[in-house]
Amino acid sequence: MINEKPKKILILQKILRIAAVLVLKKYNPKIISITGSVGKTSTKEAVATVLASKFRVRRTEKNYNNEIGLPLTIIGASSGNHSLFGWLKVFLQWLWIMILPIEYPEILILEMGADRPGDIQYLTSFINSSVGVITDISYSHVEFFKNVEGVAKEKSILVKKLEERGLAVINVDNPYVAKLNQPADGQIKCKVVSFGFSQVADMRATDVSFSYVGSDACDLNGLSFKLNYKGTTIPMRLNNVLAKHQIYAVLAAVAVGDEFGINLVEAGAALENFSLPVGRMNLLCGIKNTHIIDDTYNSSPTSAGAALESLGEIKAKRKIAVLGDMLELGQEEELQHKAMGKKFAEIRGDIFFAVGDRMKKAGEELVKNNFPEKDIFYFENPNEAGRKLQEIMREGDLILVKGSQGMRMEKIVEEVVANPLETENILCRQTERWREIPFTKP
Numbered sequence: 001m002i003n004e005k006p007k008k009i010l011i012l013q014k015i016l017r018i019a020a021v022l023v024l025k026k027y028n029p030k031i032i033s034i035t036g037s038v039g040k041t042s043t044k045e046a047v048a049t050v051l052a053s054k055f056r057v058r059r060t061e062k063n064y065n066n067e068i069g070l071p072l073t074i075i076g077a078s079s080g081n082h083s084l085f086g087w088l089k090v091f092l093q094w095l096w097i098m099i100l101p102i103e104y105p106e107i108l109i110l111e112m113g114a115d116r117p118g119d120i121q122y123l124t125s126f127i128n129s130s131v132g133v134i135t136d137i138s139y140s141h142v143e144f145f146k147n148v149e150g151v152a153k154e155k156s157i158l159v160k161k162l163e164e165r166g167l168a169v170i171n172v173d174n175p176y177v178a179k180l181n182q183p184a185d186g187q188i189k190c191k192v193v194s195f196g197f198s199q200v201a202d203m204r205a206t207d208v209s210f211s212y213v214g215s216d217a218c219d220l221n222g223l224s225f226k227l228n229y230k231g232t233t234i235p236m237r238l239n240n241v242l243a244k245h246q247i248y249a250v251l252a253a254v255a256v257g258d259e260f261g262i263n264l265v266e267a268g269a270a271l272e273n274f275s276l277p278v279g280r281m282n283l284l285c286g287i288k289n290t291h292i293i294d295d296t297y298n299s300s301p302t303s304a305g306a307a308l309e310s311l312g313e314i315k316a317k318r319k320i321a322v323l324g325d326m327l328e329l330g331q332e333e334e335l336q337h338k339a340m341g342k343k344f345a346e347i348r349g350d351i352f353f354a355v356g357d358r359m360k361k362a363g364e365e366l367v368k369n370n371f372p373e374k375d376i377f378y379f380e381n382p383n384e385a386g387r388k389l390q391e392i393m394r395e396g397d398l399i400l401v402k403g404s405q406g407m408r409m410e411k412i413v414e415e416v417v418a419n420p421l422e423t424e425n426i427l428c429r430q431t432e433r434w435r436e437i438p439f440t441k442p
Helices: 007-027 040-051 069-075 084-100 117-126 148-155 175-182 244-260 263-272 303-313 330-348 361-369 380-391 412-417 422-424 432-434
Strands: 029-033 058-060 107-111 130-133 167-171 191-196 205-210 220-229 231-236 282-286 290-295 317-325 351-355 376-379 397-402
Touching: 007 069, 007 084, 007 303, 029 117, 040 058, 040 107, 040 263, 040 317, 069 084, 069 107, 107 290, 117 148, 117 422, 130 244, 148 175, 167 175, 167 244, 175 191, 191 244, 205 244, 220 244, 220 263, 231 263, 244 263, 244 303, 263 422, 290 303, 303 317, 303 330, 303 397, 317 380, 330 361, 351 361, 361 376, 376 380, 380 422, 397 412, 412 422
Parallel strands: 029 107, 029 130, 058 107, 130 167, 167 191, 191 205, 290 397, 317 351, 317 397, 351 376
Antiparallel strands: 205 220, 220 231, 282 290
């Protein structure tokens, strides 16, 4: 994996690794590392929300979850991109914190990506974590792995390399992650705290319900549930969260907080108004008195299925799903796109938009399930889909928009959001650089 990179990148990677190691040696922060096929960023943000109530924390920003980005996070610098002057600034910033005593973060919260075999192995070779969190293992970024078992093998390295005094926080509802907690596996040396909705979870959520102040989606006021841990049960309220699968991030955050001396009540108070980053199941006001579930940051079979389940559970006069292609699925591509059609039929949605060649399989599957063909629309790009959506929307509609990053599904939300002047703050990929990049068929 590393040898495929250009020589300049390899040299830069080695320099940044050395720089990061020296910073960690000087300041010795506690490190919490998070990996998984989906849910990494949400979990990172939830963990940061809990720990920031008592500690100085720094978390991974942007997409700095790789061999270049993580050392930059440790240094506290932004990428120099293609500028020699930019990288000189990074070096000077590193020199500054190495020479002078600064108030360095007590805790680093690092998101670790794994697109190819060897990614987690490399990152953990110089980043020694106190806590490792695995959110999920599924059909996301599976293209460069033989199968999902290959993904599981790579991501599990994070918790298997933790020392005995460390903590592994794992999603026991995921079958691939749950295997790590079985005695037969025997490769995790440290304490394990599992989280999920199932009865075997140590940190468990039950009695989940939507909170409304009225009768439809525009009156949705988040989620409530009961948190159960070590014989204690407390009520939890999440005012800005509207998808049940996002509770996983909260459970992991509470487990990490407990390890650092933050009790359940304190963690619950910190998370009550926790908001997810843009493009991740955010409820926005749309034109014509409609509402949009903006989940356009990225997509995978797991997250798309969960988003459709949320669409099915929220009250609305009419439910529309606008789904773009899910990329990097390798041999699972056709099967997983068909599954989205089956799921939409199960939730009894009203109108289905398929954006991209791959998602056509979902539409075909809907037809097989006797879904009316007049309510299925196909589009080659997000621009066409946005214009058609604007045309057919009517008051009371609830619209889910989701797709892989390369499908640029945020362009659809731009077309139908109630206040387009706010897009810079409420939608993903709104920087000048991103907006200048036109959609190209992946």
